[in-house]
Amino acid sequence: MxxxxxxxxxxxxxxxxxxxxxxxxxxxxxxxxxxxxxxxxxxxxxxxxxxxxxxxxxxxxxxxxxxxxxxxxxxxxxxxxxxxxxxxxxxxxxxxxxxxxxxxxxxxxxxxxxxxxxxxxxxxxxxxxxxxxxxxxxxxxxxxxxxxxxxxxxxxxxxxxxxxxxxxxxxxxxxxxxxxxxxxxxxxxxxxxxxxxxxxxxxxxxxxxxxxxxxxxxENALEKEERARMLVLEREAANRAQSAWLSTGALKTTTGNAKATTGGQKAVEFARAQLGKPYAWGAEGPGSYDCSGLTSEAWSAAGKGIPRTSQEQWRRLPKVPVDQMRPGDLIIYHADASHVGMYIGDGEIVHAPRPGRTVSIAGAGSMKILGVVRPD
Incomplete structure (x- = not known):
C-alpha cells in the first residue's frame, strides 16, 4: 500500500x-x-x-x-x-x-x-x-x-x-x-x-x-469617305487571310462537316443570338461583350463554366488540332492569346472583334490562329 x-x-x-x-x-x-x-x-x-x-x-x-x-x-x-x-x-x-x-x-x-x-x-x-x-x-x-x-x-x-x-x-x-x-x-x-x-x-x-x-x-480624323474605305480595306485584308488559310487545306478533312455536341450547339446558338451587339472591354452581356466575355457566357448558357479570359481559356482548356475542331470549340488568336472566337462550322467563327465593332461572323482564318481549345 x-x-x-x-x-x-x-x-x-x-x-x-x-x-x-x-x-x-x-x-x-x-x-x-x-x-x-x-x-x-x-x-x-x-x-x-x-x-x-x-x-x-x-x-x-x-x-x-x-x-x-x-x-x-x-x-x-x-x-x-x-x-x-x-x-x-x-x-x-x-x-x-x-x-x-x-x-x-x-x-x-x-x-x-x-x-x-x-x-x-x-x-x-x-x-x-x-x-x-x-x-x-x-x-x-x-x-x-x-x-x-x-x-x-x-x-x-x-x-x-x-x-x-x-x-x-x-x-x-x-x-x-x-x-x-x-x-x-x-x-x-x-x-x-x-x-x-x-x-x-x-x-x-x-x-x-x-x-x-x-x-x-x-479614326475620327478621317473623312466619312475615308472611314468607309477603311472598312473595305479591313474586309479585304480579312478575306485575303481567310483565303490563304483555306489554301493550306485546313478544312479538307471532316472539320467542315463536324457535328457539334448538344452543349456545343447550345453555345453556338447563344453566341449567334448576340450578333450586332457592341464590343465593350470587360463586358459579359447582356447588352455588350468583349471577346472572351462572349465565349464564356455562351458556354455558361450551355451549362458549362469555363475560364473568363482568352489567355486562361488557352491555358486551362483541352487543346485539339485545328483539323479536328467542331462547332462550339474556341479558336485562340495571336501569339499572346489575346483574342478568341467560337467556331460555328464551315470555316467561320462568331466573335466580338474590338472596340468600335459589333459581335459578328468572320472567317476562322482571318486572323493568326494560335490554336483550338474544347470546353466539352
Whole structure:
C-alpha cells in the first residue's frame, strides 16, 4: 500500500502541475504575425506589339503622309494593344473575386477558431478554480488517502481520467491556436494578393483607355469617305487571310462537316443570338461583350463554366488540332492569346472583334490562329 501511495503521489503532483498551466491569467494569444513580404505579380504585363509600318516614328521614303492602309494598320495595332490590356484587366478581376471569396472564408474560420479558444479558456479556468477551492488538489485525490482498497482504486482511476482530460485540453488549445495563426497568415497573404490585383486592374484600365483614345483620335480624323474605305480595306485584308488559310487545306478533312455536341450547339446558338451587339472591354452581356466575355457566357448558357479570359481559356482548356475542331470549340488568336472566337462550322467563327465593332461572323482564318481549345 505504501508503494501505491508513493506512485499515486507523483500522479497527483503531475495533475496539479498541468492544471496550473491553464489557471486564470495564463496567456493564450496567437503568435503575432510577422509583416508579409509583398507578393510578386500574378502575371506579367502583356508586351505591347511593335508599331506597324506607317505608325508614328516610321516614315516613307519621301516622308509623305501615311496612306489609308497605313492608318488602318496603326489603328488595328492600337486596338490590339487595348484588347491585350483588356484580357489582363479581366484576369485581374477574376483573381480579385476569387481572393475576396477566400478572405471571407478565412474570416469565418478565424471567428470559429477564436470562439473555440474562448471556450477552452473557460474550461481551463473552471478546472483551475476547482483546484483552488480544494486546496490545490483535485477532488478525486482525497480518495487516494483512504485505506479502503476499492475506494483507492476508484480514486486512482479518476485521477488518471483527470490527467488525460487536462492533457487533452492543453493539446486542443495548442492546436486551435496554431490553426488560428495559420488562418491569420493566409488571410494576410490573400489580402496582399487582392491589393496587388486591384493595382493590376487600375494599370490595365489606364492602358485600355489610352490605346482606345489614341485609336479613336486617328479614326475620327478621317473623312466619312475615308472611314468607309477603311472598312473595305479591313474586309479585304480579312478575306485575303481567310483565303490563304483555306489554301493550306485546313478544312479538307471532316472539320467542315463536324457535328457539334448538344452543349456545343447550345453555345453556338447563344453566341449567334448576340450578333450586332457592341464590343465593350470587360463586358459579359447582356447588352455588350468583349471577346472572351462572349465565349464564356455562351458556354455558361450551355451549362458549362469555363475560364473568363482568352489567355486562361488557352491555358486551362483541352487543346485539339485545328483539323479536328467542331462547332462550339474556341479558336485562340495571336501569339499572346489575346483574342478568341467560337467556331460555328464551315470555316467561320462568331466573335466580338474590338472596340468600335459589333459581335459578328468572320472567317476562322482571318486572323493568326494560335490554336483550338474544347470546353466539352
Amino acid at each position: 505504501n508503494r501505491r501511495r508513493c506512485a499515486t503521489a507523483a500522479a497527483i503532483s503531475l495533475v496539479c502541475a498541468l492544471t496550473a498551466l491553464v489557471a486564470p491569467g495564463a496567456a493564450f494569444a496567437a503568435t503575432p504575425l510577422a509583416p508579409s513580404t509583398p507578393l510578386a505579380p500574378l502575371f506579367p504585363a502583356a508586351p505591347e506589339p511593335l508599331p506597324p509600318t506607317g505608325a508614328p516614328g516610321a516614315s516613307g521614303a519621301s516622308g509623305a503622309e501615311k496612306s489609308l492602309e497605313e492608318v488602318r494598320l496603326e489603328i488595328e495595332g492600337l486596338y490590339h494593344q487595348a484588347v491585350s490590356a483588356t484580357d489582363a484587366y479581366n484576369l485581374a478581376e477574376e483573381e480579385t473575386e476569387r481572393q475576396s471569396a477566400e478572405i471571407v472564408k478565412l474570416s469565418q474560420e478565424i471567428v470559429k477558431g477564436q470562439a473555440r479558444i474562448d471556450d477552452l479558456k473557460l474550461r481551463a479556468g473552471a478546472a483551475a478554480r476547482a483546484q483552488y477551492r480544494s486546496g490545490g488538489l483535485p477532488p478525486e485525490a482525497g480518495l487516494l488517502l483512504t485505506n479502503h482498497p476499492g475506494l483507492f482504486l476508484d480514486g486512482l482511476g479518476r485521477v488518471q481520467q483527470s490527467l488525460k482530460a487536462t492533457h487533452d485540453l492543453l493539446k486542443d488549445l495548442k492546436r486551435t491556436q496554431s490553426e488560428l495563426a495559420s488562418y491569420n497568415k493566409a488571410a494576410s497573404a490573400q489580402w496582399q494578393k487582392l491589393e496587388a490585383n486591384r493595382l493590376k486592374q487600375a494599370e490595365a484600365q489606364k492602358r485600355i483607355a489610352t490605346k482606345i483614345a489614341a485609336a479613336e483620335k486617328l
